Amino acid sequence: MTVNRPRGTRDFLPTDTARRRYVESVMRNVVRNWGYSEIITPTFEHLDLFTLKSGEGIIGELYNFTDKGGRDLTLRPELTAPVMRMYVNELQPFPKPLKLFYFENCFRYERPQKGRFREFWQFGVELIGSGRPDSDAEVIALADALLKAAGIQGDMKIGNLAVIRTLLKGLEPEIVSKVMRLVDKKEYAGLEALLEEIGAEEQLKSDIFRLIHLEGKYTLPQAKEIVGNIPELVSFEKTLKLLDAYGVNYSLDFGIARGLDYYTGMVFEVYAEGLGAQKQVCGGGSYQLIKLFGGGDVPSTGFGIGFDRIMEICPLVPPALKNLVLVSKPETHLEAAKLATTLRNYLPVHIDLMERNFKAQLTYANTINADYVVIVGEKELEAGKLTLKDMVSGEQEFLTLEEVIEKVSRN
RNA sequence: GCCGGGGUAGGGUAGAGGUUAUCCUGUGGCCCUGUGGAGGCCACGAUCCGAGUUCGAUUCUCGGUCCCGGCCCCA
The missing domain is CATH 3.40.50.800 (Anticodon-binding domain)
Structure with a gap:
């Protein structure tokens, strides 16, 4: 009888491993020179950590189990929640901003397909303690630098949730969630139907559609026309100016919505060609999670890079060692x-x-x-x-x- | 969870309801005890798992499993 790999896992042969380690080292050099420190969290955590963050619904996508002491545990499906837990448990007294990075394997009970595995690796950054435009810009620029260092040609889209949230201020929270979902999925027909159903005013409807159809790099003034010169947009403008200074290439997209409530302002995503349906190689934004885990009101910004997807399209070749x-x-x-x-x-x-x-x-x-x-x-x-x-x-x-x-x- | 396509040595393949399942490559050894890459010989090595149909299944049927692509989801 031969035993095979569990579904959705991979063996990395010597040449695969050499490539992965090389690209990893290139990326480590980048974050190190941006002044970020690596942390390691446990491979498994209490199930609560993730249900608290994402709701009971995610249990279906977790590798969870009960240990011999009857504890409900799960292999980590991502690292933002563990890092936030670590912050609340141990890092609160450290000087701000805290600039952390990780490179770890994660586990999700999902149907494998191109660029999607049950065990996969994430390279991520969390900047804790600052919600200012400068930190938002730094995090985006760092993501950009990492992808460039790995030789990835990506399409960077940046949005800001405050804008659409301002428009939706008068609506019930659950309606807001629904709208955000539809916006994020670009289901415009469904969105229109929903707005019709709740009897939204014509002005609101046209504002929403104008906003989510704004495209390109210089759409900020138009966004301001729609929602007014709200403080979040003033900050956002600073972020974008800094990004220009950093030399980051991006386009604005106010249709990036991200269903989850803890995303507060800036959000960004990077897409790359050559990956089939799973094109997103990086996603991040600013968020408020720490309170949820029993800490203070500490703003943070971070992102995760799908390392396996990067490896699919990364052109880097490790230098050969003479032997x-x-x-x-x-x-x-x-x-x-x-x-x-x-x-x-x-x-x-x-x-x-x-x-x-x-x-x-x-x-x-x-x-x-x-x-x-x-x-x-x-x-x-x-x-x-x-x-x-x-x-x-x-x-x-x-x-x-x-x-x-x-x-x-x-x- | 759903849909479609697949699974024959480590990799790539041929064939077939019935003798010992083909070839290439690979690995080990020898030809060749101090000089590699070529060539020759030998060896190793496979029908994904289970059930059913059958005198007989690797081939047909069903289930499972894994792979590939897509849907859903994507924290």
Whole structure:
């Protein structure tokens, strides 16, 4: 009987893993230079953490379970809630703003399809303690920088929920939720029907439709005409000016709605081509979640990048490491082991582990695409030297250990 | 949860209700005990799982499972 991978999980072969680790390191360098610190939260949490944030309905999409102590737990489906919990539990006294990032696996019980797995990785940032235009702009610019560093050509859309919320101020909360949902899904027919059904005024209807059809980068003045010069738009304008300064390319979209109540102002999404139906590679915004978890009224801004989706379209190739195979004879094998230890301070070194004969060791070096072979035979030991063979050119030299190190450690 | 298409060695494939299931590649070994890439030989290695129909199923039927694409959802 063979056991297979659980559905929606993946094995990463050596070359896959090397690519993923490389892109990960590129992204880590970016956030590090923006001054963000990495945190790690538990792989599983109390079920409550996520139902509190997203409602009971998400249980159907969770890998939840009861442990032997009868606790209701779940593998994490995302990391914003865990980070907020961590903040409330431990980080409240830390200097603000808190600039955090994570790179972790998450689990969702969903039907797998292109760009969607049951175990997937998220690279995310949370900036806690500032709700100002500057922090909104920084977070967007950082997302942009990360995607660019990974070689992703994305389409950045930025919206602001305050605008549509202002328009809907007079409506019942549940109606507002419904409207936001329809707006987010761009179901304009349904939206029109709903507005008709609740007897919305003509002015409101036309305002909503004008607003959600605003397109492009310079639609802020028109938004102001619709809702007036509300404070949120003044802040938003500052955010956008900063983004121009950061050199971020974006378009405005006041139709990004995000159903959930804790999104307060700025929201953004990045879409990329080549991913089929699951095109969104990044999503984020400013939110108020901390109060929900028992903390104060602390504004935050963050985003998550779908790392697996990025890997689908990322053109980055990890730099190849030069490697070396030591070829020895039975009589010189111990000496080869000693040399391996020394050479391993400089580059990856392989030594025969299968008691192969001389020729077979060279064949092995060839099949693994070794860059160098160092021959440790009787002749070499007698002369106190080594034979260095360049496997690409085929050339050989008779050198001292120091000379070998000098040559092979150059790159 | 729903719809559609799939599943033959590690990868890629051929064929077929009935003898030992084809070929390429791969891996290990040998030809070749101090010189790799070519070639030859040998070995390893598969019908996704279960039930049904049948004298006989890898092939037909059903169920499951996994993969691919889409719907729903997307915190």
